[in-house]
Amino acid sequence: MIRTWLNQHWFVFILALKRLLSAPVTNLLSILVMGIAISLPAGVYTLMENLHAISGQTSISPQISLFLKQHATQDDIDHIRTKLTENKLVVHFQFISKDQALYQLQLDNGLNEVVQNLAHNPLPDAFTVDTQDVNTDAIDQLRTDMQTWPAIEHAQFDSAWAKRLEALLNFGRILILVLFTLLSVAIVAIMFNTIRLQILTRQKEIEVSKLIGATDPFIRRPFLYFGAIQGFAGGVTAWLIITFVLQILNDELQAIAGLYAMDLQLRSLEYGDTVSLLLFATWLGWLGARVSVANHLWQIEPR
Amino acid sequence: MIQFRHVSKRFPDGYMALNNIDLNIDAGEMVFVTGHSGAGKSTLLKLIAAIERPTSGSIAINGQNIAQLKPAALPFLRRKIGFVFQDHKLLFDRNVFENVLLPLQISGFEQNTAASRIRAALDKVGLLGKEKVLPVTLSGGEHQRLCIARAIVHRPAILIADEPTGNLDSAYAQDIMAMFYSFHQVGVTVLIATHDAGLLENNKHRVIALQQGKLTA
Ligand SMILES: Nc1ncnc2c1ncn2[C@@H]1O[C@H](COP(=O)(O)OP(=O)(O)OP(=O)(O)O)[C@@H](O)[C@H]1O
Numbered sequence: 071m072i073r074t075w076l077n078q079h080w081f082v083f084i085l086a087l088k089r090l091l092s093a094p095v096t097n098l099l100s101i102l103v104m105g106i107a108i109s110l111p112a113g114v115y116t117l118m119e120n121l122h123a124i125s126g127q128t129s130i131s132p133q134i135s136l137f138l139k140q141h142a143t144q145d146d147i148d149h150i151r152t153k154l155t156e157n158k159l160v161v162h163f164q165f166i167s168k169d170q171a172l173y174q175l176q177l178d179n180g181l182n183e184v185v186q187n188l189a190h191n192p193l194p195d196a197f198t199v200d201t202q203d204v205n206t207d208a209i210d211q212l213r214t215d216m217q218t219w220p221a222i223e224h225a226q227f228d229s230a231w232a233k234r235l236e237a238l239l240n241f242g243r244i245l246i247l248v249l250f251t252l253l254s255v256a257i258v259a260i261m262f263n264t265i266r267l268q269i270l271t272r273q274k275e276i277e278v279s280k281l282i283g284a285t286d287p288f289i290r291r292p293f294l295y296f297g298a299i300q301g302f303a304g305g306v307t308a309w310l311i312i313t314f315v316l317q318i319l320n321d322e323l324q325a326i327a328g329l330y331a332m333d334l335q336l337r338s339l340e341y342g343d344t345v346s347l348l349l350f351a352t353w354l355g356w357l358g359a360r361v362s363v364a365n366h367l368w369q370i371e372p373r
Numbered sequence: 374m375i376q377f378r379h380v381s382k383r384f385p386d387g388y389m390a391l392n393n394i395d396l397n398i399d400a401g402e403m404v405f406v407t408g409h410s411g412a413g414k415s416t417l418l419k420l421i422a423a424i425e426r427p428t429s430g431s432i433a434i435n436g437q438n439i440a441q442l443k444p445a446a447l448p449f450l451r452r453k454i455g456f457v458f459q460d461h462k463l464l465f466d467r468n469v470f471e472n473v474l475l476p477l478q479i480s481g482f483e484q485n486t487a488a489s490r491i492r493a494a495l496d497k498v499g500l501l502g503k504e505k506v507l508p509v510t511l512s513g514g515e516h517q518r519l520c521i522a523r524a525i526v527h528r529p530a531i532l533i534a535d536e537p538t539g540n541l542d543s544a545y546a547q548d549i550m551a552m553f554y555s556f557h558q559v560g561v562t563v564l565i566a567t568h569d570a571g572l573l574e575n576n577k578h579r580v581i582a583l584q585q586g587k588l589t590a
C-alpha cells in the first residue's frame with residue numbers, strides 16, 4: 071500500500087521533471103523571473119541581518135552612562151552596584167572611577183599636559199550600563215528612573231543613535247514585508263499562468279484520464295509537483311543571486327574596511343534562513359499551481 | 374448487474390437521445406446493442422460509465438444507483454469498466470506502451486506487474502511488436518486495437534465496446550469478436566454497440582435494438 075503510494079509519487083515527480091525539461095528555455099526563464107522576485111525581499115532581509123550584526127559589533131547596542139555626584143561615597147557606589155545587579159534590564163555594567171577616567175583621558179587624547187596642570191580631578195565617578203536590546207522607550211524609562219537614584223548627578227542615554235537604528239530596522243522590516251507580500255503574489259500569479267497553459271495543452275490527456283477512472287488528486291498531482299519543483303528552482307536561483315551579489319559587495323567593502331582598519335564582511339543567508347527560503351519558494355510554486363488547477367480542471371469535463 | 378429504470382436522456386439542446394429505457398443485464402452476460410446511426414447506442418453506453426448522466430430514471434450497477442454517487446466516487450466506478458471508445462481517445466504524444474499503461478497508473482499498479490500486463494494485452498490485440506511506436510504511425514484498425522488493449526489491461530468486470538470493429542476488415546473483426554467471447558467466457562460482462570450486421574450472423578447472444586432512442590427488442 072505504502073509502496074504503491076511511493077511508487078506513484080516517484081513516478082509523478084519524474085513526470086513533472088520531464089515536463090520541466092521538455093521546454094527548457096521557457097521554464098528556465100520563468101524560474102529566473104521567480105528567482106529574481108524572491109531575491110529582492112530575501113536580499114533586503116540579508117542586508118538587514120548584516121546591519122544588525124554590525125551594529126552589535128560596534129556596540130551601538132543600548133548603553134546608559136551614569137555620572138555620580140562629586141561627593142559620592144563608597145557606600146553610594148556599592149548601593150548603585152547592588153541596584154544594577156538586581157535590575158533585569160541590565161545585561162552588564164562597569165564602574166569607572168574618577169581616577170581611572172582621568173588616566174584614560176591622559177592616554178587617549180594626549181591631554182597629558184592639561185591634566186598635569188589640574189589642581190584636582192574634575193571628573194566624576196561613572197558607570198556604563200549595557201541594557202537588553204529592548205525598545206528605546208523602555209530604556210528611556212529606565213534612564214528616567216535612574217536619574218532619581220541617590221548620588222546620581224546625571225543619567226544619560228544616547229538614544230539618538232539607537233532610535234535612528236531602530237527606525238531604520240523597522241523601516242527595513244516593513245519594506246521586507248511589503249516586498250515579500252507583493253512578490254509572493256507575483257510568483258503565485260506567474261505559476262497560475264504557467265499551469266493554466268499546461269492544462270490547456272494537456273486537455274485531452276486530462277479528459278481521457280478522467281474517462282478511465284482517474285481521481286482529481288491523480289490529475290492534479292503532476293501539476294502540483296511541477297509548481298513545487300519550479301518554485302524550489304526559483305528559490306535556489308534567488309539564493310545564488312543573493313550570494314553572488316554579496317560577493318561583489320564584499321569585494322568593494324574589503325577596500326573600504328581596509329581604510330578604517332575594520333573587519334567588515336557581509337554574510338550570506340544562514341543555514342536556517344536558506345532552508346526557510348527554499349521551503350517558502352517551493353510552497354509558493356505549489357500554491358500557484360494549486361489555485362490554477364482548482365480554477366481550470368473542473369472546466370474539463372469528459373464527453 | 375446493470376439495470377435501467379425508465380431512463381431518458383435529453384441533451385441540453387433539447388434533443389431526446391434516449392426515451393424511457395428499461396433494461397436488465399445480468400453479470401457475465403454478453404449483449405449487443407444495435408440500431409441506426411443516431412439511434413442512441415453511444416449515449417446508452419456512456420450512461421453506464423456515468424460519462425453522461427440521465428435526465429430522468431435511475432441506473433443501477435451492482436445494485437448501486439449511480440445517480441446518487443458523489444463525483445469523488447465516479448472514478449472508482451469507471452475503473453470497474455473497460456471502455457472502447459467510438460473515437461478511440463488515444464493520446465498521440467505517448468507511445469503504444471504508455472497509452473496502455475495509463476489505466477494501470479491510475480489504479481496505482483507496480484511497475485513490473487504493469488509491464489507484463491501491458492505486454493499480455495498488446496499480444497492479445499496483435500500489437501506486441503509496436504510498443505515504442507507513436508499512435509500517429511498506426512493504421513485506423515491498429516488504433517482500434519490499441520484502444521481495446523487499453524480497455525482490457527486492468528481486467529475490468531464490465532467491458533463496453535462502442536463500434537469496436539468499425540475500421541477492421543472482416544478477418545480482424547472476427548479475431549476481435551473471438552477476443553470478446555473469451556472475455557465473456559471468463560465471466561466478464563460484455564456490451565458491444567455495432568451496426569455491423571455481419572457481426573451478428575450466427576450470434577447466439579442477446580441483441581438489444583434501439584430506434585430513435587427507444588428499445589424495439
Ligand atoms: N452532446 C450532445 N449534445 C446534443 N446532442 C447529442 C449529443 N451527443 C449525442 N447527441 C445526439 O443524440 C443522438 C444519439 O447519439 P449517439 O451518439 O448515441 O448515437 P449512436 O447510436 O451512437 O450513433 P452512431 O452509430 O452514429 O455512433 C444523435 O442524434 C446525436 O446527434
Ligand SMILES: [Mg+2]
Nearest residue numbers: 414415459535
Ligand atoms: Mg455511437
